Amino acid sequence: MTSFGIPYWWQDGAELPDLPEIPPQKTDIAIIGAGYTGLSAAITARRAGADVTVIDAIIPGQGASSRNGGMFGAHTRISISAMTRSFGRDAAVVLLNEAPEAYAFTRALIEAESIACDFQPTGRIVLASSRKAHAEQVTLAADLKALTGYELAVVSRDRLGEHINSDVYAGGIYYEDHGALQPRKFHDELMRIALREGVHVVQNCPVLAIEGVRGAFVLRSKGGDIRSENVIHATNGYTRKPFNWLARRVFPLPSFIIATEELPPDLLARLAPGRRMMVETRAKHSYYRISPDGRRIVFGGRAGMVPYGPDLAAKRLKATMVGIWPDLADVKISHSWRGYTGFAFEQMPNVGQHQGQYFALGYSGSGVAMAPYLGMKVAYQALGDKRGETAYSLTTPTTRLYHPGGHPWFLAAGELWYRQVVDLLENFQARR
Numbered sequence: 016m017t018s019f020g021i022p023y024w025w026q027d028g029a030e031l032p033d034l035p036e037i038p039p040q041k042t043d044i045a046i047i048g049a050g051y052t053g054l055s056a057a058i059t060a061r062r063a064g065a066d067v068t069v070i071d072a073i074i075p076g077q078g079a080s081s082r083n084g085g086m087f088g089a090h091t092r093i094s095i096s097a098m099t100r101s102f103g104r105d106a107a108v109v110l111l112n113e114a115p116e117a118y119a120f121t122r123a124l125i126e127a128e129s130i131a132c133d134f135q136p137t138g139r140i141v142l143a144s145s146r147k148a149h150a151e152q153v154t155l156a157a158d159l160k161a162l163t164g165y166e167l168a169v170v171s172r173d174r175l176g177e178h179i180n181s182d183v184y185a186g187g188i189y190y191e192d193h194g195a196l197q198p199r200k201f202h203d204e205l206m207r208i209a210l211r212e213g214v215h216v217v218q219n220c221p222v223l224a225i226e227g228v229r230g231a232f233v234l235r236s237k238g239g240d241i242r243s244e245n246v247i248h249a250t251n252g253y254t255r256k257p258f259n260w261l262a263r264r265v266f267p268l269p270s271f272i273i274a275t276e277e278l279p280p281d282l283l284a285r286l287a288p289g290r291r292m293m294v295e296t297r298a299k300h301s302y303y304r305i306s307p308d309g310r311r312i313v314f315g316g317r318a319g320m321v322p323y324g325p326d327l328a329a330k331r332l333k334a335t336m337v338g339i340w341p342d343l344a345d346v347k348i349s350h351s352w353r354g355y356t357g358f359a360f361e362q363m364p365n366v367g368q369h370q371g372q373y374f375a376l377g378y379s380g381s382g383v384a385m386a387p388y389l390g391m392k393v394a395y396q397a398l399g400d401k402r403g404e405t406a407y408s409l410t411t412p413t414t415r416l417y418h419p420g421g422h423p424w425f426l427a428a429g430e431l432w433y434r435q436v437v438d439l440l441e442n443f444q445a446r447r
């Protein structure tokens with residue numbers, strides 16, 4: 016069966032809860048966005064005794080939180096030197112040291128709440144697309160060990176076959192403690208816990224404006240007004256006008272995924288003997304894995320920086336996949352979908368406040384472990400609880416003159432730049 020436009024994960028989720036579309040008139044904390052961040056913030060604040068309402072513009076979870084690749088880990092996406100340039104050396108060190116806490120928090124949540132989300136301790140291999148990229152990986156592993164004590168295994172080209180059977184990579188680094196989950200099931204379970212705790216969740220109810228000050232906000236929503244002492248924005252890649260201050264700092268970058276038809280187990284065992292989460296170093300990198308039932312390849316990447324339709328995206332992603340595994344030239348693609356990642360210009364998430372309104376966003380494509388953690392942090396910050404302290408408040412996002420808000424037109428220019436320059440350069444380096 017071919018399901019283009021519908022995530023593979025949705026065929027295997029719980030029945031959606033019957034949620035209201037009209038918010039209560041009053042609440043202590045109003046949270047905008049019911050993905051992983053919003054639900055985790057809601058559970059934390061509710062357990063701290065607050066009356067909490069989460070409001071989503073669509074069906075909760077149908078933002079990124081049930082569309083992603085399900086790769087679970089809290090490593091930073093950018094190099095230590097990039098982090099130092101953006102935030103300073105001291106901040107980089109505390110950020111690197113806090114990342115394992117984020118991972119441990121979400122792992123512990125899954126275990127403590129018996130969250131049934133097909134979690135698998137697969138490990139993650141980051142695959143170097145050139146010898147230069149692999150040399151940078153070696154440096155990263157040494158620096159990380161020196162700064163934090165975290166042991167990252169460097170995998171030379173001749174040992175890659177234990178993880179993946181492909182000729183295109185020059186080596187890798189291996190995060191042994193990373194894992195994989197089924198993203199839709201993870202969201203279903205967070206929703207179950209939030210509802211059980213007595214959080215009000217409202218769907219199909221976009222928040223259109225916010226007036227007032229901390230302690231006395233009024234949210235104007237499609238379903239009516241809601242008075243709230245506190246507001247948390249948990250809208251990540253779906254942050255739009257009128258919340259322009261945030262929208263100028265976190266822009267929607269589409270990410271695309273395909274799933275193959277069911278494949279013979281011996282073929283999968285040969286292509287990906289490690290059954291790892293597999294991610295590339297390329298700027299427009301691919302990320303891919305075996306499905307939880309062990310029967311398909313789920314293959315994601317930036318088929319483009321603008322929202323191409325599922326047919327074109329599937330064609331491009333399949334071509335990339337076949338470049339890695341030529342044996343897949345004749346397989347059929349059963350699903351093709353996309354979602355929006357919330358990219359900060361610094362590529363780091365942030366927890367903060369602006370004009371008394373709190374936010375946690377900017378995961379820049381890596382939020383499965385981080386979003387529940389920073390959801391917890393932002394809830395404590397909004398409540399004035401010391402447990403909200405986090406190094407991720409040091410990553411204040413900035414904007415650019417070329418992004419005055421509204422539509423991120425510069426992504427079309429970025430698409431050209433990557434296609435015409437960066438891709439060609441990386442292909443050239445890969446051959447050396």
Ligand SMILES: Cc1cc2nc3c(=O)[nH]c(=O)nc-3n(C[C@H](O)[C@H](O)[C@H](O)COP(=O)(O)OP(=O)(O)OC[C@H]3O[C@@H](n4cnc5c(N)ncnc54)[C@H](O)[C@@H]3O)c2cc1C
Pocket residue numbers: 047048049050051052053070071072073074075076077078079080081082083084085086087088220221222223249250251252253254255269270271272302315353354355356357375376378379380381382383384385386
């Ligand atoms: C295709 C894809 C693949 C990914 N793969 C991975 C991966 O493998 N590993 C990983 O770690 N991360 C991955 N990510 C990133 C990860 O999914 C996100 O970081 C995470 O889901 C963010 O959760 P969130 O709750 O902050 O935002 P979302 O889940 O996006 O939720 C935001 C919500 O805000 C709502 N909203 C926006 N504006 C309003 C408004 N005005 N009023 C009411 N509601 C509003 C939206 O409707 C939406 O439901 C991927 C993302 C995508 C798109």
